[in-house]
Amino acid sequence: MRSKVVLRRVMAKPQVVIGLIGVLALLALAYLGPLFGQYTWEQKDFTAFRSPPGADHWWGTTQIGQDMFAVTLRGMQKSILIGFLVALISTGLAALVGAFAGYFGGKLDKILMWGTDLLLVLPSFLIIAVISPRLESGSWLMFVVLLASFSWMITSRVVRSMTLSLREREYVLAARYMGIPDWKIIFRHVVPNLSSLLIIDATMNVSGAIIGETALSYFGFGVRPPDVSLGTLISAGGGSTAISYPWLFLFPAGLLVLLVLFINLIGDGLRDALDPGSTS
Template sequence: MEDRAKSPTADWAGTAEEDVAPAAQPTERMTRGQLVRRRFLRNRTSIVGIIGFAIVVLFALLGPYIAKWDFAEIDYAAFYSPPSAEHWFGATQAGRDVFAMTVEGLRKSLIIGLSVAFLQTSIAAIVGAMAAYFSGWFDKVALWVIDLLLVVPSFLLIAIFSQQAGAKKGSISLFILLLAIFGWMLSARVVRSLTLSVRNAEYVTAAKYMSVPPMTIIFRHILPNISSLLIIDATLGVASAVLSETALSFFGFGVQSPNVSLGTLIAEGQRAALTFPWIFLAPATVLTVMLISVNFIGDGVRDALDPSSKSGGKA
């Protein structure tokens, strides 16, 4: 009888322990990288941006292998030819294939945009972090240079120098360098402000007491902790650089002949945009898709890295 009296209680206790046991198990914590990746992939806008940019990149990479014509080749029987089986996107007034020229222009614009974004983000990160870390006279000189470059008419200087370079072999490299030199200042100010907020952190102080060299502290401890801003800045910098290149090339100050870019193609096609629209629509459409995709990716990266953002908080 005693065993029977105890058995219902024992059975109930056993059942309760079984129910509580799974809830008591510790949940697996996600790392910051996993959380950022999860937020990014749950953002539909960023997924659309990735797909769009991947299509643009594949078009630039595979285009030369599927094109029937070279971008500099002339078809003397196809002046102002509309889209056809021979010329998929039509031909220009000079008989050049629009498809091949759009692919080549996209390749140049992508190279310029990615290179400029990388260079100007790197310059902004190094100058801004060093100015805040060393402070004193270095900070004053850095701020003076930043303020000076901000008031300099960069558009005119880039136009003058790129025009002098002309069709030289290194004109694209010089153009990239000029765009990067005049595009890092605002980002450097933001990096400086963020560095001021972390330079007295415990991990930085500990590294100083351990006699770690200043540049090592900047590259190993400070910049990684403000990498969120740098990633966003580099992503959005691609779109900004492509727009700058397009605008300068449109007015004849950017990429020079015989090279082509999306800006030069749009400038060439806008004169006949109403009568022969295929010359203008092809590069303009590719440029629009690329810029929208890059901006979508930049917005997705920003929302994923910023926990307080609206879309990032949905993760």
């Protein structure tokens, strides 16, 4: 019953509906669009270098003759995948660290929060920029782990604060008196009651991770060749190239803006709909 009320409140937010439609449309474009294209992202047309959009190449071609439509959709696939994986890992890590620290307290709380505070003051961009170039080509999963490692600390402190209150609730005390193991109490009673916060955090982390990946890839610290992402495409098509051959920049940059915009609309709508103080 409660889930139906929450769903009705969420769907009553127009920004959520617009965001969902936009994200689904971009997902369909990214994963179904290549099926209708004339070229794969790895194919090269040696008769068309930096050709403008036309009948053969709908979005033009790159500097090395790749079809811009296929390459851009491949880049969006990679950026979306990285965004969702980073959000899943970072939100999950924040929930675990914050819940265990708040529930058990004592030395475990001090150790976990000390580690959290340490990561907060470390220059994450610099560390990723130093480590990422040393990864083997194609090891984008390690890049995901690096991004996620610096994306969970603030949320974990919020989770810890909420857990300090939840652990004194009657149902948690009753479960403890019944002899249920602490870890089961955390996963059955504490974390589910933090679901609203975690859902919103995960949604916002997706857009944050996509922007982070794009920024790092733009400077050459993210996705490595021969693979592509929106960041690498924007980097390749930026500068003076964007003026002479605008399609190399406009298509990946435009899709990035739309993707982040729609995800942020969903996040803002979820925050308003799931806010306990909201009266709408």
